[in-house]
Structures are given as structure tokens and as C-alpha cells.
Amino acid sequence: MVAMPEMDGAVLARREEIVAALRAIVPGEGVIASEREMKPYESDGLTAYRQMPMVVVLPDTTEQVAAILRYCHRNGIRVVPRGAGTSLSGGALPLGDGVLLGMAKFNRIHSIDFSNRVAVVGPGVTNLAVSTAVAHAGFYYAPDPSSQIACTIGGNIAENSGGVHCLKYGMTTNNVLGCEFVTIEGEILRFGGKHLDAAGYDMLGVITGSEGLLGVVTEITVRILKKPETARAVLVGFASSEDAGECVSRIIGAGIIPAGMEMMDKPAIRAAEEFVHAGYPLDVEALLIVELDGPQAEVDHLIGRVESIGKACRATVCRVSSSEEERLLFWAGRKAAFPAVGRISPDYYCMDGTIPRAKLPLVLRRMRELSEHYQLGVANVFHAGDGNLHPLILYDANKPGELERCEAFGAEILKLCVEVGGVLTGEHGVGVEKRDLMPAMFSEEDLNQQQRLKCAFDERGLLNPGKVFPTLHRCAELGRMHVHHGEVAFPDLPRF
Amino acid sequence: MNDKLKARDAGDVEEAVRWALAEGKALEVVGRGSKRALGRPAQWDGALDLSALSGVTLYEPEELVLSARAGTPLREIESLVDSRNQELAFEPMDHGPLLGGLPARGSIGGTLAVNLSGPRRIKAGAARDHFLGFAGVSGRGERFKSGGRVVKNVTGYDLCKLVAGSWGTLAAMTEVTIKVLPRAETEMTLVVLGLADRAAMTAMAAAMGSACDVSGAAHLPARIAPRMVPGLARAATVLRIEGVEPSVIHRMRALAELMRTHGELATLDRERSVALWRAVRDVTPFAQQGPAGTYPVWRISTAPTQGAELAAAIAQRIDAEFIYDWAGGLIWAVLAPAEDAGEAVVRAATERCGGHATLIRAPAAIRAVVPVFTPEQGALAALTARVKQSFDPQGVLNAGRMWAGV
Numbered sequence: 041m042v043a044m045p046e047m048d049g050a051v052l053a054r055r056e057e058i059v060a061a062l063r064a065i066v067p068g069e070g071v072i073a074s075e076r077e078m079k080p081y082e083s084d085g086l087t088a089y090r091q092m093p094m095v096v097v098l099p100d101t102t103e104q105v106a107a108i109l110r111y112c113h114r115n116g117i118r119v120v121p122r123g124a125g126t127s128l129s130g131g132a133l134p135l136g137d138g139v140l141l142g143m144a145k146f147n148r149i150h151s152i153d154f155s156n157r158v159a160v161v162g163p164g165v166t167n168l169a170v171s172t173a174v175a176h177a178g179f180y181y182a183p184d185p186s187s188q189i190a191c192t193i194g195g196n197i198a199e200n201s202g203g204v205h206c207l208k209y210g211m212t213t214n215n216v217l218g219c220e221f222v223t224i225e226g227e228i229l230r231f232g233g234k235h236l237d238a239a240g241y242d243m244l245g246v247i248t249g250s251e252g253l254l255g256v257v258t259e260i261t262v263r264i265l266k267k268p269e270t271a272r273a274v275l276v277g278f279a280s281s282e283d284a285g286e287c288v289s290r291i292i293g294a295g296i297i298p299a300g301m302e303m304m305d306k307p308a309i310r311a312a313e314e315f316v317h318a319g320y321p322l323d324v325e326a327l328l329i330v331e332l333d334g335p336q337a338e339v340d341h342l343i344g345r346v347e348s349i350g351k352a353c354r355a356t357v358c359r360v361s362s363s364e365e366e367r368l369l370f371w372a373g374r375k376a377a378f379p380a381v382g383r384i385s386p387d388y389y390c391m392d393g394t395i396p397r398a399k400l401p402l403v404l405r406r407m408r409e410l411s412e413h414y415q416l417g418v419a420n421v422f423h424a425g426d427g428n429l430h431p432l433i434l435y436d437a438n439k440p441g442e443l444e445r446c447e448a449f450g451a452e453i454l455k456l457c458v459e460v461g462g463v464l465t466g467e468h469g470v471g472v473e474k475r476d477l478m479p480a481m482f483s484e485e486d487l488n489q490q491q492r493l494k495c496a497f498d499e500r501g502l503l504n505p506g507k508v509f510p511t512l513h514r515c516a517e518l519g520r521m522h523v524h525h526g527e528v529a530f531p532d533l534p535r536f
Numbered sequence: 537m538n539d540k541l542k543a544r545d546a547g548d549v550e551e552a553v554r555w556a557l558a559e560g561k562a563l564e565v566v567g568r569g570s571k572r573a574l575g576r577p578a579q580w581d582g583a584l585d586l587s588a589l590s591g592v593t594l595y596e597p598e599e600l601v602l603s604a605r606a607g608t609p610l611r612e613i614e615s616l617v618d619s620r621n622q623e624l625a626f627e628p629m630d631h632g633p634l635l636g637g638l639p640a641r642g643s644i645g646g647t648l649a650v651n652l653s654g655p656r657r658i659k660a661g662a663a664r665d666h667f668l669g670f671a672g673v674s675g676r677g678e679r680f681k682s683g684g685r686v687v688k689n690v691t692g693y694d695l696c697k698l699v700a701g702s703w704g705t706l707a708a709m710t711e712v713t714i715k716v717l718p719r720a721e722t723e724m725t726l727v728v729l730g731l732a733d734r735a736a737m738t739a740m741a742a743a744m745g746s747a748c749d750v751s752g753a754a755h756l757p758a759r760i761a762p763r764m765v766p767g768l769a770r771a772a773t774v775l776r777i778e779g780v781e782p783s784v785i786h787r788m789r790a791l792a793e794l795m796r797t798h799g800e801l802a803t804l805d806r807e808r809s810v811a812l813w814r815a816v817r818d819v820t821p822f823a824q825q826g827p828a829g830t831y832p833v834w835r836i837s838t839a840p841t842q843g844a845e846l847a848a849a850i851a852q853r854i855d856a857e858f859i860y861d862w863a864g865g866l867i868w869a870v871l872a873p874a875e876d877a878g879e880a881v882v883r884a885a886t887e888r889c890g891g892h893a894t895l896i897r898a899p900a901a902i903r904a905v906v907p908v909f910t911p912e913q914g915a916l917a918a919l920t921a922r923v924k925q926s927f928d929p930q931g932v933l934n935a936g937r938m939w940a941g942v
Contacts, residue, residue, distance in 0.1 A: 153839075153841075154745055155741040155840070155841045156840050156841050157744060179745075200690045200694065206688065210661070210665065211690075213665075213694065213697065214661055214665045225915075227915035229915060229916055233891065234839035235838050235891040236657055236865050237651070237653070237657075237662060237837040237892075238892075239909065240909065240910070240916075241701070241920055241923055242651070242664060242697045242700060242701050245698060246694055246697050246698045248697070249693065266745060266746060268747060269747045289599075292600060292718075293597060293598045295621055295719070296718070334749065334783065335747070335748075335749075337782040337783050337786035338780055338786070340782075341780055341782045341783065394686040394689055395686065396596070396599055396601075397598070397599055398598070423688065426686070426687045426688040427599075427687070461685055462686055463686055463689045463691045464691045465690050466689060466690065478691075478692065481691055481692075482681075482692060486680045486692075487692075488678075488680075489680045489682075489926075489927070490682075490692050490693045492926040493695070493698070494693075495926060496919065496925070497919070519926075519929065521557070533541045533542060533543060533544070533552060
């Protein structure tokens with residue numbers, strides 16, 4: 041397990057005074073301090089990690105957020121921001137000496153502007169609620185993480201969430217235009233707006249995906265898109281993952297960018313089929329779902345091409361959805377893959393590396409070897425279009441040592457992803473979960489530069505400490521320059 | 537001294553920055569020099585020339601990824617990906633015509649540092665949206681990297697976003713990785729004739745709000761259109777449709793149906809469409825060789841529906857011509873010469889309608905005293921300064937290119 045920062049005894053000793061001060065800022069039921077009522081906040085989607093917060097505060101105005109942060113900053117109190125708590129990397133894991141800042145009450149959609157194709161929403165609005173609010177006019181919000189019923193736009197900003205359609209439509213960062221943002225000092229800033237190019241440094245761009253370490257977003261302007269005229273999916277089965285991988289490459293090589301392109305391996309196919317009866321073939325090693333969307337004429341044209349590429353890649357099964365019901369059925373199995381795996385194993389651990397797609401057969405082969413070594417099963421679902429791999433490691437937390445073995449197995453998988461040219465996390469974030477693996481991908485200089493940026497936003501390191509960075513350095517130490525005047529020779533470079 | 541240090545590799549870049557740190561010098565970071573007339577002209581002690589850091593180091597079309605050294609000519613990359621039927625979907629503009637330089641002279645590093653884009657910005661995003669990773673040297677003389685070579689990556693802060701559009705003030709990039717995408721098989725453009733500016737904003741909003749997947753939406757007022765589309769004598773609101781042929785035909789038909797009530801329609805075939813959008817991208821009617829060649833040019837970003845109102849607010853107070861791109865969200869304005877290049881008028885209009893304005897073309901003497909970028913104040917300016925310091929505490933890299941000290 042990853043160690044969290046040592047608790048500050050001086051802060052804990054002042055708990056009552058802190059609770060009272062927060063109550064003065066957020067009156068009524070907005071401050072939660074009883075053990076029983078704080079219980080639901082003790083973990084997020086990464087349930088292996090639990091920690092009760094010192095106190096929970098649920099503000100409902102930007103001014104309250106600013107006052108809370110200003111107070112915490114002045115008093116050296118740590119703050120953990122939280123949306124709906126669906127993070128799979130422990131991004132919202134509380135700190136025992138920290139204030140848990142819940143943004144759930146910011147759940148209003150402020151305005152919808154169809155002419156400029158944007159919606160202005162509170163960070164506590166769920167991802168799906170944005171699409172629902174604009175559906176009557178035929179619009180939707182493109183990023184669709186699988187937790188979209190529950191997860192919030194604020195959390196999506198923190199994690200730069202993706203989803204099955206991000207190959208064609210991008211991640212959160214490509215679909216937001218502006219935000220209102222409160223710094224740890226309690227300053228309220230605005231970045232961007234309804235215009236496409238923001239002025240100055242792209243602060244919104246770097247806040248997106250910063251995992252709650254830079255500040256708190258209190259309002260977001262998101263882009264909304266017109267729904268495509270139609271969508272159809274093809275189900276393609278293969279006798280080997282190599283064939284499936286080749287098919288993916290050839291589809292993209294042919295200039296086709298599907299709306300979604302998902303792959304499952306045999307254990308995942310079996311689990312999903314037994315759970316939802318989507319009609320998946322059980323005699324294949326790899327199954328692809330390729331979805332195309334757009335005007336009818338385009339979709340029909342491209343579906344034909346995808347079918348012939350599948351056949352050329354030795355597909356053993358190839359079925360095109362003939363109705364909207366059938367298309368949704370194809371997806372039902374994939375979307376239920378996680379709970380389906382949950383049915384065949386007491387616990388499972390979801391990983392999230394990204395790899396260059398061509399390395400898939402190699403990575404799957406190494407993963408099978410690791411699976412034997414650690415004596416734990418693994419099922420794979422894969423956003424094949426963009427190389428984002430979700431191995432689900434099957435384990436039983438009640439068996440002594442299995443969680444530790446599972447974590448070690450997971451770490452090996454992620455290191456393997458980096459080794460083949462990929463990254464530790466494609467969409468779930470670093471959080472606490474992958475924090476200590478960061479050096480596998482980044483040098484000390486890389487991490488120091490990232491932490492210096494953190495210092496520019498939060499010099500005292502009060503926002504979400506213990507997440508993302510394996511080693512916490514003091515900003516003064518990181519900022520120090522080692523310049524030796526007169527001791528550096530004129531560089532031996534050509535001069536003109 | 538005004539030395540030009542020509543780096544041969546990343547190690548040279550590191551060495552040059554370390555030397556500048558030790559000597560207290562400031563360096564102008566230069567790729568291929570095509571954008572030196574952009575931004576705030578600051579006083580640098582020498583130039584760090586990255587043009588020898590050239591060459592594509594990785595190109596895997598099936599993975600949609602390309603890596604290149606920062607000084608690689610953009611033209612070389614564009615023709616390489618074109619040979620595999622791919623493109624840089626953000627359609628980076630070429631400042632050559634506007635600034636009076638030769639065309640197609642920029643580098644990939646400069647393209648990203650300035651966060652270039654083009655008409656397809658409304659659909660495909662800007663350079664920032666295709667920027668996957670980089671290696672570079674900070675103003676502390678340290679080599680570091682961010683991002684990776686895969687499209688989907690949330691490991692650590694997304695420093696690519698911050699560096700894109702930082703005008704070389706945070707790091708000297710040495711190698712970059714970008715996403716490439718399939719090039720559309722064909723394209724056509726629908727023209728709505730004779731619309732006044734406000735009516736054009738409404739028509740473009742309707743087109744963008746349709747399922748026609750418009751990949752370029754520009755309005756060329758009556759004084760401009762004849763210079764861009766030979767044979768036209770009226771204002772032209774132009775809408776581009778790209779894709780596979782059956783889809784383009786289908787959507788052109790649907791779009792024409794939708795636009796019929798807005799005005800008389802015409803169609804541009806592929807060849808004329810390609811030429812038109814290149815001219816829109818590079819703002820050729822305002823080119824330095826043209827009739828308004830010595831006049832100041834502003835680039836204004838606003839909410840698309842505000843475009844006409846913002847332009848009208850400027851035109852009320854100063855002689856001006858406009859080209860509207862991004863469905864009205866990007867205004868190119870050429871103004872009658874003035875001591876402040878029209879800054880007071882432009883900023884007041886932008887303040888009222890929302891958005892921001894950048895002075896793209898003006899004599900160096902004017903850019904030295906008139907803020908080129910929208911000035912920042914208070915907590916925002918302080919944050920910007922801290923971000924700059926976190927990468928470049930002594931102001932070695934392009935310091936002053938954006939604002940004093942930044």
C-alpha cells in the first residue's frame with residue numbers, strides 16, 4: 041500500500057476550532073463532522089484505500105469555496121477536493137488531517153447556448169446530465185467515461201476523463217473552453233470562455249488532468265456537439281489477438297476513424313456474454329466492436345470497408361448491427377464488462393495503461409506469463425483505437441496476501457506499458473494508486489519541473505498532497521538555482 | 537553582444553542555456569525564424585537557433601503518431617504525412633503572406649509554441665489538441681520531457697498544453713510528438729451569397745448546429761469576397777464539407793436545404809474549395825504585398841455569435857476591414873494606421889463582447905509600446921509570472937515576448 045503524508049498533529053488538535061470556522065463559512069448542514077455521516081466519504085472508486093477525513097464541507101457558492109480555501113491556506117490546513125467520488129486511482133482519497141471539499145452541490149446547469157454550441161455548468165453536474173439537458177435539441181456532450189451516470193464534470197476536469205468515443209471526439213481537455221477557478225489563496229480567476237482560443241498561458245489546459253492539485257473549479261464551459269445522424273456497429277471475432285490488432289491498424293491505415301473501437305480478450309468476452317447475453321461468439325480469442333457514426337451515406341459506405349478489412353484479417357465472425365437495438369446490444373456486453381468480471385471473481389483490480397497499438401500482442405503475451413507467475417487470472421478490455429488497455433486482475437481480498445500480489449502484478453503490467461513506449465495511465469489518473477510508479481516513466485528532472493508548476497499554484501502544498509508525486513519536495517528547495525557565475529564556459533557551439 | 541548560437545542537438549541547447557544563466561544573458565529562441573516579427577519585440581542578448589535540430593524521428597501512420605526534432609520544417613512534415621494520405625488536422629496557418637516573409641518557412645516547434653491552427657479549428661481543434669509530448673530544456677538549463685507518444689495519456693500534468701501557446705517563454709523544445717490524422721478524401725464548399733455580417737453569423741450558427749459536420753465556416757464581406765473567390769461580386773458566407781465522396785454529396789445536399797432560406801447559393805468544387813480555404817487560413821487579402829499591406833492587423837477571438845457585433849463596434853470608430861473565420865469566432869481585422877495600431881478601439885470592443893485580441897502585424901516600434909497580447913492584471917498576472925518563473929526563473933528564454941518579464 042502507498043504511504044500517505046504524515047498527519048499534522050497541530051492541525052488535528054485544533055479540529056473543533058476548524059469545524060466551527062467552516063460552519064461560519066457554510067451555514068446549515070454544509071459541514072459534516074460526525075463519524076457516521078463522514079463514513080460515505082472515506083474512499084472513492086479505489087476502495088482498497090480508506091481514510092476518514094478530518095471534516096467534510098459541502099459549499100454551494102463560489103464565494104464559500106474561496107473563503108474555505110483562504111481559511112485553509114492561512115491556517116496551513118490540507119484540502120482534498122471531491123466530485124462524485126468515482127475516481128479509480130484514489131484521487132479523492134481523504135486525508136486524516138485534511139478538509140474534504142465536496143463539490144456535489146454545484147449541480148446546476150447555468151445556461152445552454154445552442155448558437156455558440158456551449159453549455160455553462162457547475163462542476164457537480166454529472167457527465168450524463170449535460171447530454172440529457174441538451175438532448176431535446178439533438179445535441180450531446182462527447183466525452184463519455186463509463187461512470188458517466190455518476191461522475192461529475194468537475195471530476196472529469198480533474199482527471200481529463202476519456203471514454204469509448206474519445207478516439208474520434210477527444211478527451212475532456214478537447215471539449216472544454218473555459219472555467220471559473222479558485223486558487224488555494226482564495227482568489228477567483230476565469231480562464232477562457234465561449235471563445236475557442238484562450239488568452240495567455242493555457243491554464244485551463246494544464247488544470248485539466250491535474251487531479252485536484254492546482255485549485256478548485258467552480259464553473260465550466262463545455263462544448264456540445266450535434267448528434268450524428270446515425271450510428272452502426274460491427275462485431276468482428278478473431279482466432280488470435282494478432283489478427284485483431286492487425287485489423288485495427290488496417291482500419292486506421294485506410295483513413296477510417298471509427299467513433300469507437302473496442303477489443304476484448306477471451307476471459308472478458310466469456311464473462312460479458314454470461315452476464316448480458318449480447319450474442320458474443322465464445323469460440324474466438326479476440327472480439328472487436330467497431331462503431332461508425334455520421335450521415336447514413338457515410339456510415340453505410342465505411343461499414344462495408346470495415347467488413348472487408350475484417351475478412352482480409354482472417355475474421356472468423358463478422359456481424360453488422362441491423363437495428364439500433366442490435367447496436368446497443370453489441371455495446372451492452374462491453375459496457376457491462378467490469379461488473380461481469382465482478383461476478384466471476386470476488387474482487388478485481390482495474391488497470392489503465394496505454395501502449396502503442398502495435399505492441400498489443402507482445403503485451404498480452406507477457407501479461408499471460410505474469411498471470412501464471414502471480415497465480416492470478418486477468419481479463420482484458422481495450423480501447424483498441426487509442427491503445428488504452430484495461431486489464432482486470434482477478435483476486436480475492438479475503439485471502440491473505442492476494443491483494444499485495446495483485447498490486448505487484450498490476451505494477452508489473454504498468455511498467456511493461458512504459459517499457460514498450462506507452463504510459464502509466466490513459467484515463468484513470470495517477471492518484472495514490474500509481475504515484476510510486478511515476479519514476480518508471482519520468483526522470484527526477486521531469487518530476488521536479490512538474491512539481492515546480494505545482495508550486496506556482498500552491499506553494500504550501502496544501503491541495504491534495506500525497507497524490508501524483510512520489511516524493512514531496514519543499515517549493516523553496518525546488519526553486520533554488522544552482523548557478524555558478526563565471527564558471528560555465530562559453531558553449532562550444534557554432535556562432536554566426 | 538548579439539550572438540547567434542546554433543545548437544546541433546539537445547545537449548547543445550542545454551549547454552547554451554546554462555551558459556546564459558551563468559552570464560545573466562537572455563536568449564531569443566528561434567526555430568526557422570518565420571515568426572520573429574510576431575509578439576512583443578524584447579531586448580535579447582543573443583539568439584538560440586534550433587534550425588539544425590531537424591528531421592522526423594518516428595512516423596507510424598497506423599498509430600497516427602509522428603515525432604520530429606523541433607526545428608524540422610513544417611513543410612517537410614506536411615509533405616511526408618500527405619504521402620500517406622494523412623495531415624495535421626489543425627490546419628496550421630502560414631504567417632508568411634501576412635508578415636511579408638516567404639511562404640511555408642516555419643518549423644514544427646514554432647507551430648506548437650504559438651499554438652497555430654486554421655479554419656478546421658472549429659472541428660478538429662488547434663495545435664494544442666494534437667500535441668502529445670515533447671522533450672526540451674527549461675530556463676533552468678535542465679532537460680525534461682512531458683507527455684508521450686500515445687494519444688491517450690493522463691500521466692502527470694499536461695505540460696504540452698502549457699507549452700503550446702507559450703511563445704517559447706517556458707522551454708526550448710528539442711523534440712516533439714504530434715497526432716496525425718487521415719486526410720479527407722474530398723471536399724466541397726457551399727457559398728451563401730450576399731449576407732450582411734450579422735445575418736452571416738446566424739447562418740453559420742445554423743450550419744454549425746446541424747449534423748452536416750461543417751469543417752470550415754467563414755464570412756467574407758462584400759469588399760473582401762471578390763479578392764478571394766474570382767468572379768464573386770457580393771459577400772460570401774462559405775461552408776466547407778469534407779469526407780468520403782458519398783458523404784460529402786449527401787451533406788452538401790442537406791446543408792443546401794438548410795441554407796436555402798438564408799440566401800442565394802453557389803457551390804465550389806474541390807479545387808476551388810482547397811484554394812479558398814488556404815486563402816482564408818493565411819488571411820491572404822490582408823497580405824503585406826496587398827493594398828492594406830502596411831496597415832496593422834489584429835486577430836480577435838470571441839464567442840462566434842458575437843463576431844459581427846464586435847467588428848461593428850470597431851468599425852464605428854476606425855476604418856477597418858474584416859474576415860470572419862470559425863463561424864464568427866475568429867475575426868481578422870485590418871485597421872487604418874494609428875499611433876496605437878487601433879489598440880484602444882480593439883480592446884474596448886473586445887472587452888464589451890468578450891474574448892481577447894492579439895496584434896499580429898505592426899511595426900516593431902509600435903509593438904514595443906502597444907501591448908501585443910491582452911494585458912493581464914491582479915491575481916492572474918501574478919499566476920502567469922509564477923508559472924513563467926517555475927520554468928525560467930532568470931528570464932533566459934524569450935523573456936518579454938508576451939508581456940514585460942514573461
